[in-house]
Ligand SMILES: Nc1ncnc2c1ncn2[C@@H]1O[C@H](COP(=O)(O)OP(=O)(O)O)[C@@H](O)[C@H]1O
């Protein structure tokens with residue numbers, strides 16, 4: 001009997017694959033980074049072939065390190081960086097351009113033009129999203145308008161659009177399936193989140209032809225099987241979800257009110273609002289959390305574009321650390337008397353501000369400011385932004401649970417950062433034993449689809465805490481620090497668009 005489930009987690013900076021056994025234990029994994037392309041300021045691209053190659057190679061690595069063959073794997077679950085747009089030619093299976101990544105800001109002007117037409121409210125009502133280059137719709141339009149011959153090829157039915165899940169399923173099944181799951185579809189700005197269907201008026205507004213779109217599917221189901229040659233046997237694909245929703249599932253945040261926050265390249269906090277589609281009054285997003293066994297759950301989401309990316313900046317941009325995990329110890333050595341703020345608006349500001357033109361800023365520098373103070377400011381900026389998101393969530397939906405926050409993602413490994421997070425948000429921060437919650441969520445979906453783990457309750461009970469970080473900072477100090485943060489954000493927003 002097939003005892004294992006393979007999760008493929010295709011993220012912004014790396015692709016990971018993990019083989020889980022029936023007890024949700026990681027039995028073997030593989031991880032590979034791939035190149036980031038920055039052809040112009042504010043543009044971010046990936047080579048879709050890299051995403052595909054690393055998905056296959058890391059899966060093979062995971063299987064060999066687990067000592068597991070294809071026939072022992074009950075199902076594959078896929079999870080992916082969301083919003084990123086891949087477009088390929090159905091005749092060759094080759095991308096027609098590099099993938100445009102969720103962080104890419106090239107379509108800011110297109111968004112501004114649509115905003116000026118006064119359709120933003122209607123878009124928000126249908127999609128739960130705010131008009132921003134972050135989402136897929138304007139990226140798709142950009143490819144159709146800027147790649148020679150793309151519109152004609154689309155009209156002739158030769159082109160396919162997909163988010164990264166669609167691309168991987170297409171390639172894994174040898175071009176037999178062209179699908180997108182509801183969570184990824186809900187981030188395209190072309191999907192009506194009430195019906196979970198493509199919306200004709202949005203397709204017209206963004207000038208996207210229906211012929212290029214994938215079929216929208218739930219998070220579990222039969223999504224085809226891999227070609228025989230890839231892994232030495234056919235493996236069914238039974239689960240798909242965008243990575244933030246997969247993390248929410250992996251954190252077993254199934255009850256309305258539960259919140260998880262994931263600290264990878266960006267930070268994404270999701271509040272499960274159950275069957276209720278809550279409309280935010282504080283510029284949060286309403287999004288599909290999951291559709292499992294036909295039941296749709298929604299979430300309020302706060303998206304911060306720069307979290308771990310600020311640590312990458314310390315490492316690769318400033319060169320003041322040589323490894324990401326040195327950032328916490330360096331921050332711990334900072335001079336407590338210096339209060340330095342970094343507003344890391346390197347690619348604009350996300351929730352709740354949504355300013356694509358904002359650029360990063362440092363405040364409070366003195367002659368004594370050095371690497372330690374900058375590291376502290378970078379890590380703290382993520383904590384302050386999380387606080388802004390959680391407060392907005394509570395105002396939007398008072399049923400949001402304030403008794404704990406479940407965290408995961410690469411940065412959650414930093415004890416210093418997690419303690420600071422608890423201090424600044426004033427809520428206990430729970431880090432689970434399984435750090436790879438995104439992959440676990442995708443695995444659970446696939447295992448659920450394949451009847452390996454039919455029971456949601458049982459999965460919830462398997463969630464275990466590694467550590468709870470409890471606030472040590474007194475309220476007075478917290479308020480002082482937060483006031484300074486607000487002033488720093490205000491100044492950054494004020495400066496936005498004013499640089500020569
Ligand atoms: N110990 C650490 N302390 C602080 N940041 C870390 C640590 N380990 C990893 N990171 C940051 O976390 C990010 C990687 O997290 P990950 O969840 O793998 O991201 P993604 O899925 O976006 O590729 C990187 O940006 C890295 O700088």
Ligand SMILES: O=P(O)(O)OC[C@H](O)CO
Pocket residue numbers: 010011012013080081082083102242243244264265266
């Ligand atoms: O790949 P991550 O973990 O940075 O997640 C990216 C998000 O899905 C973007 O919305």
